[in-house]
Amino acid sequence: MPDLTAVVLVCTLKPSPSESSSSLIGQQLLSELESHGVEGEVIRVVDRNVRFGVSTDEGDGDGWPGIRERILAADIVAIATPIWMGQPSSVTKMVLERLDAELSETGAEGRLSMSGKTAVVAVVGNEDGAHHVIAECLQALNDVGFTIPASAGAYWVGEAMQATDYQDLDDTPEKTQQTLTTAATNAVHLASLLRTNPYPAG
Amino acid sequence: MPDLTAVVLVCTLKPSPSESSSSLIGQQLLSELESHGVEGEVIRVVDRNVRFGVSTDEGDGDGWPGIRERILAADIVAIATPIWMGQPSSVTKMVLERLDAELSETGAEGRLSMSGKTAVVAVVGNEDGAHHVIAECLQALNDVGFTIPASAGAYWVGEAMQATDYQDLDDTPEKTQQTLTTAATNAVHLASLLRTNPYPAG
Amino acid sequence: MPDLTAVVLVCTLKPSPSESSSSLIGQQLLSELESHGVEGEVIRVVDRNVRFGVSTDEGDGDGWPGIRERILAADIVAIATPIWMGQPSSVTKMVLERLDAELSETGAEGRLSMSGKTAVVAVVGNEDGAHHVIAECLQALNDVGFTIPASAGAYWVGEAMQATDYQDLDDTPEKTQQTLTTAATNAVHLASLLRTNPYPAG
Amino acid sequence: MPDLTAVVLVCTLKPSPSESSSSLIGQQLLSELESHGVEGEVIRVVDRNVRFGVSTDEGDGDGWPGIRERILAADIVAIATPIWMGQPSSVTKMVLERLDAELSETGAEGRLSMSGKTAVVAVVGNEDGAHHVIAECLQALNDVGFTIPASAGAYWVGEAMQATDYQDLDDTPEKTQQTLTTAATNAVHLASLLRTNPYPAG
Numbered sequence: 001m002p003d004l005t006a007v008v009l010v011c012t013l014k015p016s017p018s019e020s021s022s023s024l025i026g027q028q029l030l031s032e033l034e035s036h037g038v039e040g041e042v043i044r045v046v047d048r049n050v051r052f053g054v055s056t057d058e059g060d061g062d063g064w065p066g067i068r069e070r071i072l073a074a075d076i077v078a079i080a081t082p083i084w085m086g087q088p089s090s091v092t093k094m095v096l097e098r099l100d101a102e103l104s105e106t107g108a109e110g111r112l113s114m115s116g117k118t119a120v121v122a123v124v125g126n127e128d129g130a131h132h133v134i135a136e137c138l139q140a141l142n143d144v145g146f147t148i149p150a151s152a153g154a155y156w157v158g159e160a161m162q163a164t165d166y167q168d169l170d171d172t173p174e175k176t177q178q179t180l181t182t183a184a185t186n187a188v189h190l191a192s193l194l195r196t197n198p199y200p201a202g
Numbered sequence: 203m204p205d206l207t208a209v210v211l212v213c214t215l216k217p218s219p220s221e222s223s224s225s226l227i228g229q230q231l232l233s234e235l236e237s238h239g240v241e242g243e244v245i246r247v248v249d250r251n252v253r254f255g256v257s258t259d260e261g262d263g264d265g266w267p268g269i270r271e272r273i274l275a276a277d278i279v280a281i282a283t284p285i286w287m288g289q290p291s292s293v294t295k296m297v298l299e300r301l302d303a304e305l306s307e308t309g310a311e312g313r314l315s316m317s318g319k320t321a322v323v324a325v326v327g328n329e330d331g332a333h334h335v336i337a338e339c340l341q342a343l344n345d346v347g348f349t350i351p352a353s354a355g356a357y358w359v360g361e362a363m364q365a366t367d368y369q370d371l372d373d374t375p376e377k378t379q380q381t382l383t384t385a386a387t388n389a390v391h392l393a394s395l396l397r398t399n400p401y402p403a404g
Numbered sequence: 405m406p407d408l409t410a411v412v413l414v415c416t417l418k419p420s421p422s423e424s425s426s427s428l429i430g431q432q433l434l435s436e437l438e439s440h441g442v443e444g445e446v447i448r449v450v451d452r453n454v455r456f457g458v459s460t461d462e463g464d465g466d467g468w469p470g471i472r473e474r475i476l477a478a479d480i481v482a483i484a485t486p487i488w489m490g491q492p493s494s495v496t497k498m499v500l501e502r503l504d505a506e507l508s509e510t511g512a513e514g515r516l517s518m519s520g521k522t523a524v525v526a527v528v529g530n531e532d533g534a535h536h537v538i539a540e541c542l543q544a545l546n547d548v549g550f551t552i553p554a555s556a557g558a559y560w561v562g563e564a565m566q567a568t569d570y571q572d573l574d575d576t577p578e579k580t581q582q583t584l585t586t587a588a589t590n591a592v593h594l595a596s597l598l599r600t601n602p603y604p605a606g
Numbered sequence: 607m608p609d610l611t612a613v614v615l616v617c618t619l620k621p622s623p624s625e626s627s628s629s630l631i632g633q634q635l636l637s638e639l640e641s642h643g644v645e646g647e648v649i650r651v652v653d654r655n656v657r658f659g660v661s662t663d664e665g666d667g668d669g670w671p672g673i674r675e676r677i678l679a680a681d682i683v684a685i686a687t688p689i690w691m692g693q694p695s696s697v698t699k700m701v702l703e704r705l706d707a708e709l710s711e712t713g714a715e716g717r718l719s720m721s722g723k724t725a726v727v728a729v730v731g732n733e734d735g736a737h738h739v740i741a742e743c744l745q746a747l748n749d750v751g752f753t754i755p756a757s758a759g760a761y762w763v764g765e766a767m768q769a770t771d772y773q774d775l776d777d778t779p780e781k782t783q784q785t786l787t788t789a790a791t792n793a794v795h796l797a798s799l800l801r802t803n804p805y806p807a808g
Contacts, residue, residue: 013456013501052417052450052494084501085544086333090456093494097417100489115756128359131288131745132334138748139741139759140489147796148744148754150721150805157330157362161377175363186805190753193799199756199792215658215703254619254652254696286703287746292658295696299619302691317554337543340552341535342691344542349594350552352519352603355543388603392551395597401554401590490737532763535692536738561734561766565781579767 002195004188006033006040006076008122009067011092013082015046021166022089025122025180026080028172029154032184033076040076043067045091052094056101064098071099075191076118077146079137083125083157088133096140103144109201114145116198118191120183123155124166130155147194149186154179204397206390208235208242208278210324211269213294215284218249223368224291227324227382228282230374231356234386235278242278245269247293254296258303266300273301277393278320279348281339285327285359290335298342305346311403316347318400320393322385325357326368332357349396351388356381406599408592410437410444410480412526413471415496417486420451425570426493429526429584430484432576433558436588437480444480447471449495456498460505468502475503479595480522481550483541487529487561492537500544507548513605518549520602522595524587527559528570534559551598553590558583608801610794612639612646612682614728615673617698619688622653627772628695631728631786632686634778635760638790639682646682649673651697658700662707670704677705681797682724683752685743689731689763694739702746709750715807720751722804724797726789729761730772736761753800755792760785 008030012020023044030040048063057065071077081092105113119141123130134153142148156176158164172180210232214222225246232242250265259267273279283294307315321343325332336355344350358368358378374382412434416424427448434444452467461469475481485496509517523545527534538557546552560570560580576584614636618626629650636646654669663671677683687698711719725747729736740759748754762772762782778786 013458046456054417054488084458084497085504085547086337087497087500087540087544090494090497090501093488093491093497096491097488097494112756128330128332128357129334130330130362131749132331132337134749135288135334135741135745136491138744138754139737140491142744142754142756142758143489143737143740145756147756147792148748148758150718150748150751150753152748152754153745155330155362159361160332160357160359160375161381173362179363186753189803189805193803197795197799199795215660248658256619256690286660286699287706287749289699289702289742289746292696292699292703295690295693295699298693299690299696314554333543333547336547337539338693340542340546341539341557342693344552344554344556345535345538345691347554349554349590350542350546350556352516352546352549352551354546354552388551391601391603395601399593399597401593490741532734532736532761533738534734534766536735536741539692539738559734559766563765564736564761564763564779565785577766583767 001192004038004075004191005073006030006038006078007070007074008040008042008078008080009095010042010044011079011081011089011095012046013089013091016044019167021124022080022082024167025124028180029078029080029122029184032180033188036188038076038188043070045095050094054097054100072113074117075195076187078120078122080122081133083123083129083133086129086132088136099144111199111201112145116194117146118149118187118194119146120149120152120187125157126164127158127160127162130157147190149190151182151186154183204394206240206277206393207275208232208240208280209272209276210242210244210280210282211297212244212246213281213283213291213297214248215291215293218246221369223326224282224284226369227326230382231280231282231324231386234382235390238390240278240390245272247297252296256299256302274315277397278389280322280324282324283335285325285331285335288331288334290338294339301346313401313403314347318396319348320351320389320396321348322351322354322389327359328366329360329362329364332359349392351392353384353388356385405596408442408479408595409477410434410442410482411474411478412444412446412482412484413499414446414448415483415485415493415499416450417493417495420448423571425528426484426486428571429528432584433482433484433526433588436584437592440592442480442592447474449499454498458501458504476517479599480591482524482526484526485537487527487533487537490533490536492540503548515603515605516549520598521550522553522591522598523550524553524556524591529561530568531562531564531566534561551594553594555586555590558587607798610644610681610797611679612636612644612684613676613680614646614648614684614686615701616648616650617685617687617695617701618652619695619697622650625773627730628686628688630773631730634786635684635686635728635790638786639794642794644682644794649676651701656700660703660706678719681801682793684726684728686728687739689729689735689739692735692738694742705750717805717807718751722800723752724755724793724800725752726755726758726793731763732770733764733766733768736763753796755796757788757792760789
């Protein structure tokens with residue numbers, strides 16, 4: 001297996017050092033990836049002064065180019081997001097908008113800059129919304145060139161209109177743990193294949 | 203208050219006499235409406251031989267024209283739907299597609315056929331998806347001319363990846379009951395206003 | 405008719421003085437509202453230093469409380485948003501997240517702070533995505549207490565994968581103009597009714 | 607390259623022999639796949655008496671088991687769907703619901719029945735909605751175990767509120783053709799890799 005690297009973009013609305021459930025599930029996803037020998041890091045996007053926009057660099061102290069460099073170097077990119085009102089967080093949307101710029105970025109052989117990279121998603125909320133958040137993320141990520149491994153969405157949500165946070169659960173629920181394990185295992189398998197066997201040049 | 207009528211379209215995939223959680227929440231919503239003096243009925247769409255299409259009558263024994271007649275006579279139209287894969291049921295989508303035909307139907311004064319009617323939505327699933335289902339239904343219903351009262355979505359879902367059905371709960375959870383009460387109360391208030399004060403002619 | 409006020413929240417990613425298609429359609433929507441005697445204003449959210457969060461005031465120079473004051477004073481609230489990757493802009497999502505706080509805000513008689521307010525949406529993009537953006541906005545706005553008038557979504561998008569901006573069209577396409585007129589007319593009618601006839605206390 | 611097979615599920619609402627734009631784009635997608643040596647077929651789902659449900663066989667003349675057999679035999683599964691009200695067709699939803707049953711179907715080594723299969727989507731509408739339809743389809747297909755190649759969504763839509771059908775265009779627009787070519791090329795590459803290198807057993 002080739003040496004693989006991963007970056008997990010945590011898209012909580014809360015800057016460090018606030019505790020964050022999406023940060024927790026992001027860390028858990030990274031641990032699963034690391035158990036397969038992947039080297040990776042978690043980036044808490046809201047700490048990095050990322051600017052609104054749809055270019056690769058919005059200037060003026062924009063924190064995105066630093067994050068983008070890590071994405072360009074990674075084989076696996078994960079988004080870890082909270083759910084608000086049944087939808088992905090605004091920080092997640094800001095990340096996806098910045099990735100939109102990659103549609104105009106092609107490498108030496110005409111491949112999209114994200115070609116060959118694999119994407120997965122981890123989602124948490126007090127209640128309801130994970131499937132739709134996964135849909136929004138997978139569609140946007142796939143659109144700019146990411147490949148999506150089988151069962152790429154890991155998640156936890158509570159019962160309707162409950163208020164418990166993921167980070168306050170005593171243990172990770174078994175089924176959520178299973179989705180994390182599966183998403184990571186499949187991501188590693190696929191990223192490994194795509195590293196050795198790139199898509200045909202565009 | 204004017205005499206108001208309602209029709210609740212239950213969009214379960216299962217024909218009668220199977221028990222159905224969406225049928226249950228549809229009945230509960232109707233009871234709430236009836237407590238305000240509204241007269242109404244529940245229609246289980248899958249029992250009625252409705253055909254796929256986007257016209258008001260697809261012919262060939264199509265069950266839609268009979269349902270449409272009840273909708274045309276109603277002040278309040280509710281959709282009660284199960285969640286499958288985080289999305290509205292195919293039967294719900296079939297109903298929305300049939301309502302698409304109403305965009306071409308205008309009355310004597312140039313108003314859309316659904317103008318002045320109020321819509322609400324009730325959603326149940328084992329887990330996750332209610333907000334998105336509400337979004338899909340409200341957008342489509344609003345598009346063809348329905349008015350949406352405040353807090354128009356009532357719902358219940360269980361914790362992530364659980365398998366309990368709404369109809370197997372011992373009691374209706376208090377918060378779900380609250381969403382039913384609110385949606386019905388607001389629908390009645392708005393329907394009443396719109397009956398007496400129609401939108402300006404188109 | 406009571407004196408009505410409106411606020412249009414323009415959710416472009418680009419700060420002033422950049423030209424913006426969503427700013428243009430927001431202004432057009434306001435003009436339509438003004439033609440009915442409504443007094444209103446356009447707020448370009450990205451100019452106001454709004455912070456990420458889900459409270460009414462995130463402190464530290466947060467621009468939201470100033471905007472919130474205008475919303476609390478308004479009868480009609482409109483969101484004007486661009487489409488990115490088929491989805492609402494991150495600035496729109498930031499606004500919706502800030503409005504999420506209103507679920508905990510009730511007035512003297514137990515009504516939600518947004519109760520009685522009417523919401524409409526205007527959407528522009530080079531191509532594809534308006535219906536889904538409208539769905540996301542209407543669901544979230546309705547969830548926190550806004551009432552949605554019939555045909556509340558006005559929009560323009562170009563053909564698949566085209567690059568023309570709304571602001572570069574020679575004229576407003578007739579059908580888009582029609583959606584603006586209808587959304588505004590219906591919003592004014594409904595806001596007027598709700599001002600005189602508030603929802604029952606909660 | 608291994609011998610690959612594909613099945614394209616056309617999800618138009620109209621039975622044969624009506625002309626159908628989604629049937630056309632489905633055929634075009636199959637042609638692209640065939641140009642890579644893939645053997646495949648188009649199935650018009652609405653012609654097959656598929657029943658509503660979430661099991662692999664709903665009995666009573668259900669047409670799904672016959673389709674399911676073709677899916678089980680295929681390496682690449684495509685959905686070709688029209689857009690109605692900005693959303694996937696009810697027939698598409700019916701197909702996704704039937705595929706939901708596969709979450710309970712595992713093979714000898716504990717892999718999901720859809721594991722190792724690759725999915726792509728082709729979408730057409732008079733106007734607006736392709737991205738969201740792609741999102742709904744990819745999320746549901748990925749959820750049951752399909753892998754999604756880079757840029758898996760091919761589409762055409764017209765300008766806002768236009769009425770031209772895809773099948774009435776003189777030529778396939780270049781950009782739509784490009785999405786078909788890319789989706790097919792990437793699907794073949796990925797399906798080929800996954801045939802030779804299955805995901806680890808569950």
